[in-house]
Amino acid sequence: MSGPSATHAHAAPSPRALRIALAQVAPWLGHPDRNLALHLEQITQARQAGADMIVFPELSLTGYFVRDMVPDLALPSSAPEIARLLEAAGPMAVIAGFVEESSRHRYYNSAFYGEGGHVAHVHRKVYLPTYGLFDEQRYFAAGNRIRAFQTARFGRVGILICEDFWHLSAASIMQAEEVDLLVCVANSPARGVEGPKIRVAETYDHLTRAYAQLLGAVVVLVNRVGFEDGLCFWGGSTAVGPDGQTLCQAPLFDQALPLAELDPGELRRQRLVAPLARDERLLLTIEELNRIKRRQYDSGPQP
Amino acid sequence: MNQPAHLEVNASLVTEILCRFIGKEIQRAGFQRAVVGVSGGIDSSVVVYLGARALGPDNVLAVTMPYKTSSDATRRDSQEVIRQLGVRSLDVPITDQIDAYYARFPDAAKLRLANKCARERMTILYDQSAAFGGLVLGTSNKSELLLGYGTQFGDMASAINPVGDLYKTQLYQLAAHLGVPESILKKTPTGDLWVGQTDEGELGFSYAEVDRLLYLMVDRRWRRQELIAAGFSADFVTRVADMVRRNHYKRRMPVIAKLSHRTMDRDFRYARDWGT
Numbered sequence: 001m002s003g004p005s006a007t008h009a010h011a012a013p014s015p016r017a018l019r020i021a022l023a024q025v026a027p028w029l030g031h032p033d034r035n036l037a038l039h040l041e042q043i044t045q046a047r048q049a050g051a052d053m054i055v056f057p058e059l060s061l062t063g064y065f066v067r068d069m070v071p072d073l074a075l076p077s078s079a080p081e082i083a084r085l086l087e088a089a090g091p092m093a094v095i096a097g098f099v100e101e102s103s104r105h106r107y108y109n110s111a112f113y114g115e116g117g118h119v120a121h122v123h124r125k126v127y128l129p130t131y132g133l134f135d136e137q138r139y140f141a142a143g144n145r146i147r148a149f150q151t152a153r154f155g156r157v158g159i160l161i162c163e164d165f166w167h168l169s170a171a172s173i174m175q176a177e178e179v180d181l182l183v184c185v186a187n188s189p190a191r192g193v194e195g196p197k198i199r200v201a202e203t204y205d206h207l208t209r210a211y212a213q214l215l216g217a218v219v220v221l222v223n224r225v226g227f228e229d230g231l232c233f234w235g236g237s238t239a240v241g242p243d244g245q246t247l248c249q250a251p252l253f254d255q256a257l258p259l260a261e262l263d264p265g266e267l268r269r270q271r272l273v274a275p276l277a278r279d280e281r282l283l284l285t286i287e288e289l290n291r292i293k294r295r296q297y298d299s300g301p302q303p
Numbered sequence: 304m305n306q307p308a309h310l311e312v313n314a315s316l317v318t319e320i321l322c323r324f325i326g327k328e329i330q331r332a333g334f335q336r337a338v339v340g341v342s343g344g345i346d347s348s349v350v351v352y353l354g355a356r357a358l359g360p361d362n363v364l365a366v367t368m369p370y371k372t373s374s375d376a377t378r379r380d381s382q383e384v385i386r387q388l389g390v391r392s393l394d395v396p397i398t399d400q401i402d403a404y405y406a407r408f409p410d411a412a413k414l415r416l417a418n419k420c421a422r423e424r425m426t427i428l429y430d431q432s433a434a435f436g437g438l439v440l441g442t443s444n445k446s447e448l449l450l451g452y453g454t455q456f457g458d459m460a461s462a463i464n465p466v467g468d469l470y471k472t473q474l475y476q477l478a479a480h481l482g483v484p485e486s487i488l489k490k491t492p493t494g495d496l497w498v499g500q501t502d503e504g505e506l507g508f509s510y511a512e513v514d515r516l517l518y519l520m521v522d523r524r525w526r527r528q529e530l531i532a533a534g535f536s537a538d539f540v541t542r543v544a545d546m547v548r549r550n551h552y553k554r555r556m557p558v559i560a561k562l563s564h565r566t567m568d569r570d571f572r573y574a575r576d577w578g579t
Contacts, residue, residue, distance in 0.1 A: 030573075030574075065576070068571065068573055194311050195313060227328065227576070
């Protein structure tokens with residue numbers, strides 16, 4: 001029997017496109033019950049839309065300017081609140097931000113990745129901005145790991161939190177980790193209103209597009225919206241494919257839950273066009289960094 | 304001096320951010336309404352336009368509080384703003400209470416009178432805020448806040464201030480975008496504190512000049528030598544830098560003598576929007 005289906009009989013069944021929901025929300029500042037409800041509501045909506053993963057912004061369970069509330073809001077990654085989110089998510093993976101209390105009673109600005117009822121990875125923000133309007137090192141301990149992790153559906157995934165994304169070394173480590181998906185969760189406040197776009201939003205746009213192409217990976221940025229103490233979080237969450245093209249784009253300022261659909265063949269195609277990660281010379285980089293380390297740390301006074 | 308390019312703002316983007324700010328901050332305090340003292344000047348006009356846009360004209364109460372020396376132009380321009388927007392309005396002249404008080408102190412300097420008027424207006428706005436069920440919107444711009452050109456606990460007092468991060472020259476751009484009447488855009492800035500008083504006459508420099516200097520000094524952190532090399536006179540730089548420093552107390556809450564381990568705003572640190 002001949003027909004259109006017969007022409008495809010020899011091709012491997014193409015995997016279903018994965019969908020990532022970008023939960024651009026406005027968390028309540030220091031109101032964990034309301035934030036938990038907000039997360040559950042978004043999880044329900046994302047599941048209805050057929051999402052395979054939902055990503056919430058930085059500190060989505062607490063709000064940003066947590067200051068002296070840090071010890072009151074902190075949770076271990078084994079907390080029942082997080083288990084409840086994962087249970088509600090069912091087969092959908094979840095990335096969300098929280099104040100993490102470690103077993104040594106240190107507090108971190110963290111984001112977890114969980115699926116199938118358990119937390120598979122926690123990233124602790126490494127670069128805590130403490131300049132200008134930011135004061136994070138006063139309240140948080142800095143993470144000391146930048147690592148990707150293997151997932152069943154999304155390949156190798158890396159998480160960075162806001163300021164981490166502005167450090168080239170963090171992106172470079174993620175490239176060496178050979179991530180397929182790089183997720184940045186952010187709480188970026190608007191500043192710079194002289195041009196056609198918010199200045200800081202423009203920089204994020206450049207970084208997102210550049211990293212996607214340089215890493216040959218999908219890059220997802222989820223930034224919150226809403227106000228805290230006069231600061232306007234601008235949203236504008238986005239997903240960019242490895243070719244630098246926008247997969248989905250949330251609006252500025254408003255809550256939204258856009259879906260990014262990942263073309264399963266695109267990673268392969270882009271890595272043929274530009275095999276940058278393949279050609280990286282990791283040992284050369286390490287040697288050069290070691291030389292710089294010897295120069296900076298092993299001799300002479302600090303600059 | 305021409306308006307330098309770096310003081311330009313994207314007026315529609317700024318309007319969008321400020322309207323959302325007003326709406327959100329008022330809502331999280333448990334209100335839907337706002338009260339603004341309207342003087343017929345550019346600052347308060349911009350704030351009423353933003354308030355009306357953010358909350359709807361019915362939810363904004365514009366209060367005019369003339370003193371006997373207030374000019375006719377002040378009254379006329381205030382009325383024009385109120386008429387154009389269709390906001391609610393209330394006229395509360397302050398002459399009787401001010402004059403009753405100064406009958407005991409007939410030799411008071413005019414600056415005392417000016418500050419007293421500003422504080423009288425503040426108490427009226429806060430009282431009307433309780434009656435109307437709305438928050439007081441502030442109208443102090445960045446130029447005034449930096450130079451300390453305002454009355455502490457007077458016109459500088461408010462619940463939320465949408466325009467405090469905009470220089471005067473930037474407010475003009477916003478005003479034009481919002482459709483503030485031409486007569487307000489064109490008139491010389493004045494606190495209307497006494498007959499013939501103008502801001503620029505009293506300060507001794509124009510907003511265009513000082514905004515350019517403040518922008519480079521404060522926002523861009525140019526050094527003194529760099530400012531002088533850019534054409535500002537050394538005296539002008541010194542005078543403005545001194546004003547910014549001397550008036551810093553007006554921008555802060557009163558200093559608290561520390562005794563315990565947790566003192567307000569020093570090591571008892573919470574966001575104002577705590578819990579909302």
